[in-house]
Amino acid sequence: MSENISVYNELRLRQQLCDALIRVESVEFFVHKVILCNCSPYFRALFTHWSTPDCHVFDLPGVAPNLMNLIIEFAYTSFVPVTPENVQELFVTADRFNIMGILHACSDFFDRQLTPQNCIGIWLFTDTYYYPEMTHKAFLFILNSFEEVLATSEEFPLLSVRHLVKIIQSNHLIVRQEETVFQAIIQWMAFAPEERRAHSSLLLSNVRLALMSPDYIIDNVVDNEVVKSNQECRMIVLKILEPFLDHMTRSYYKSITCQPLAPPRLPPALLLAVGGWSNGSPTNFIEAYDVRIDCWVNVAYTEKTPRAYHGAVFLDGSVYCVGGFDGVKQFSSVHRLELGTHTWQEVSPMHSSRCFVSVTVMDGYIYALGGYNGHERLQTAERYEPRSNQWSLIASMHEQRSDASCTTLHGRVYICGGFNGRECLSSAECYNPYTNQWTLIAPMGNRRSGIGVITYEKKIFAVGGFNGTKRLSTAEAYDPLTCTWHNLPSMLTPRSNFGISVINDCLFVVGGYNGIDTIFDVEFYDVRTHEWFDARDMEISRSALSCCVVSGISNMADYAATLNPPECLQLPCAEANQMEE
The missing domain is CATH 3.30.710.10 (Potassium Channel Kv1.1; Chain A)
Known part of the structure; x- marks a missing residue:
C-alpha cells in the first residue's frame, strides 16, 4: 500500500x-x-x-x-x-x-x-455478466477436460442446447475418440428425453461421424433409438456411411474423401521430435506429429543451439532438453521450452556434461543417467527438481552406460543396454528412489546400444539398437512380474539412435540410423494386433533425436496441424490395414 x-x-x-x-x-x-x-x-x-x-x-x-x-x-x-x-x-x-x-x-x-465439476457453472456465470477473458478460460478448460467433465459434472446435463452445440462443434474439443461426443449428446438428451429429442438432428450434425469407425457407426449410431426415430438423423448417418461403403469395393483403402463432418479436432496429445543429427550436423529442428491425421508439423519455436544425442522430456507444461552434443562439445546445460509462452529459458546445468544421455521423468523429477562427457562413459546419475531448480546426484549405476535408454514403471527407473567404452551391453537395471539403490535385472536377449526403451502395456519394451555388428530391427519386452524378457515382432526397418514414445495406445519409433543413412522413417507397434505399421515420414531425416509426448496444455492449437479440413482424412492405420485384408 x-x-x-x-x-x-x-x-x-x-x-x-x-x-x-x-x-x-x-x-x-x-x-x-x-x-x-x-x-x-x-x-x-x-x-x-x-x-x-x-x-x-x-x-x-x-x-x-x-x-x-x-x-x-x-x-x-x-x-x-x-x-x-x-x-x-x-x-x-x-x-x-x-x-x-x-x-x-x-x-x-x-x-x-476451475475443476471438471465446476467449470461449466463458471463458464455460464461469467458469460452472463460478459467477462470474456474468464469466459474464454473456462470454455477452454471444458474443451481440454471434456471427458472428465462428462464423467463427473452434475452441471453437464443442465446445459442449454445452444451451449452444448458450442462445445461439440469446436475444433478445439479434445477427445481421444469421436465416439465420446456421440455418447455425450445421448447422455444429455436422456436427462429430459421428451423436450430434448427435437434437438437430435442439430446435435448429431455437429458430431464428426466420419472420424468414427464404420463398425461403431453401424453398431451404435444406426441402432440408437434417437437416431432411428428421426429422419434427418438417418440421412446424416447415411451420408457419412456412403464413402466407407464405396471404398469397401475399391482397391485403395487408406483414405476417404473428407466430408463436412470430418475435419479433425484438436488432438489430446502430440508427439514432438526434437533436435538430432541431420545432413552431417546437429539440428535444432522440432516437428510435432498428430497421430489422428498422420501429419508432421514444423514447430516454429526452435532452440537456438542445435543438439544431438540429448534427452527431451515433457513436464508441467514445458519441454526440457537435457545435455547433448553440438558437434564440438558435450553439454551439461539444460534448456526449457515453456509451451504456453513459446519461450526458451536456460535452467540449472547438470553436475556432468552428458551426451548419449538417458533421460526420463518420474514423480515430478527429471532423471539424467550415464552418457559420455568427452573423456569417459559415465556410471553416474542425477535428478532435477524444477521447483528448486537444482540437480542432485543419486547413486551410481552398476555399469558405465552411454547410448542407453531409460523409462519408468511402478515407481522405478529402468535403464537398458548402451555402450561402456568397450562393448555394447545387454544388461539392464532399475533404480528405487526410496532406497537410492540400483538393482540389476535379467539381461536382454540382445546387446543393444543406441536402443529405444519405453513403458508400454505395463512392460518395458526394448527396441532396435546396434549390437556391435549391425543395426537391429528386433524388439523384446520385460515383464517385472515374472522378471523375464520375451521376444516381440521385429520392426519394419532396422534402426539405432531413434526417438521412441507411446501415443494413442501405440508405440512409435521415429527416424534413426539404419547402418547406411539417417532416415525419415516412422513406424508404430500396436499391441492389440502384434504388428508394426508405417506412419508418415518426418520432413527431415535425422538420428540421435529425442521424442516426447505433450498433452494437457491450453494452447495445443499452436503446435497442432492446421485445423482446416485436409484434402483427405487418414483412417487410423491399423483400421486401414485391416480393411485391406
Whole structure:
C-alpha cells in the first residue's frame, strides 16, 4: 500500500475530510469522492454527472452492506478478500459498478478454482455478466477436460442446447475418440428425453461421424433409438456411411474423401521430435506429429543451439532438453521450452556434461543417467527438481552406460543396454528412489546400444539398437512380474539412435540410423494386433533425436496441424490395414 493511500484510508476511518456519504440499507459509509472516482467510472459518473456538486449523500439500492464495505476497502487499499462464499456476489456487484480491479481478482480466483465439476457453472456465470477473458478460460478448460467433465459434472446435463452445440462443434474439443461426443449428446438428451429429442438432428450434425469407425457407426449410431426415430438423423448417418461403403469395393483403402463432418479436432496429445543429427550436423529442428491425421508439423519455436544425442522430456507444461552434443562439445546445460509462452529459458546445468544421455521423468523429477562427457562413459546419475531448480546426484549405476535408454514403471527407473567404452551391453537395471539403490535385472536377449526403451502395456519394451555388428530391427519386452524378457515382432526397418514414445495406445519409433543413412522413417507397434505399421515420414531425416509426448496444455492449437479440413482424412492405420485384408 502506498503512503498516500494509507493516509487517505486513515482519514476515511476517522471520517475526516470526507466529502460524500454512501448509504446502503441504512448503513452509512463516509468516503472521499476522488478515491472512488479513481476506482470506478461508475462512481465518477455518479459524482460528476448524475448529481449536483452540492450533493453529499448517495443512496445505492440493491447492494448488501458487506459487499459495499469490500468495494470501499478495495478503493482505498487495492485489496479485496475473495472467498468461495463471496466470489459470485462480489463479481456481480463489481460488474454493476464497473470495478475492473475486483473483476480481475474474482476472475483470478475462478481461474485457480476451475475443476471438471465446476467449470461449466463458471463458464455460464461469467458469460452472463460478459467477462470474456474468464469466459474464454473456462470454455477452454471444458474443451481440454471434456471427458472428465462428462464423467463427473452434475452441471453437464443442465446445459442449454445452444451451449452444448458450442462445445461439440469446436475444433478445439479434445477427445481421444469421436465416439465420446456421440455418447455425450445421448447422455444429455436422456436427462429430459421428451423436450430434448427435437434437438437430435442439430446435435448429431455437429458430431464428426466420419472420424468414427464404420463398425461403431453401424453398431451404435444406426441402432440408437434417437437416431432411428428421426429422419434427418438417418440421412446424416447415411451420408457419412456412403464413402466407407464405396471404398469397401475399391482397391485403395487408406483414405476417404473428407466430408463436412470430418475435419479433425484438436488432438489430446502430440508427439514432438526434437533436435538430432541431420545432413552431417546437429539440428535444432522440432516437428510435432498428430497421430489422428498422420501429419508432421514444423514447430516454429526452435532452440537456438542445435543438439544431438540429448534427452527431451515433457513436464508441467514445458519441454526440457537435457545435455547433448553440438558437434564440438558435450553439454551439461539444460534448456526449457515453456509451451504456453513459446519461450526458451536456460535452467540449472547438470553436475556432468552428458551426451548419449538417458533421460526420463518420474514423480515430478527429471532423471539424467550415464552418457559420455568427452573423456569417459559415465556410471553416474542425477535428478532435477524444477521447483528448486537444482540437480542432485543419486547413486551410481552398476555399469558405465552411454547410448542407453531409460523409462519408468511402478515407481522405478529402468535403464537398458548402451555402450561402456568397450562393448555394447545387454544388461539392464532399475533404480528405487526410496532406497537410492540400483538393482540389476535379467539381461536382454540382445546387446543393444543406441536402443529405444519405453513403458508400454505395463512392460518395458526394448527396441532396435546396434549390437556391435549391425543395426537391429528386433524388439523384446520385460515383464517385472515374472522378471523375464520375451521376444516381440521385429520392426519394419532396422534402426539405432531413434526417438521412441507411446501415443494413442501405440508405440512409435521415429527416424534413426539404419547402418547406411539417417532416415525419415516412422513406424508404430500396436499391441492389440502384434504388428508394426508405417506412419508418415518426418520432413527431415535425422538420428540421435529425442521424442516426447505433450498433452494437457491450453494452447495445443499452436503446435497442432492446421485445423482446416485436409484434402483427405487418414483412417487410423491399423483400421486401414485391416480393411485391406
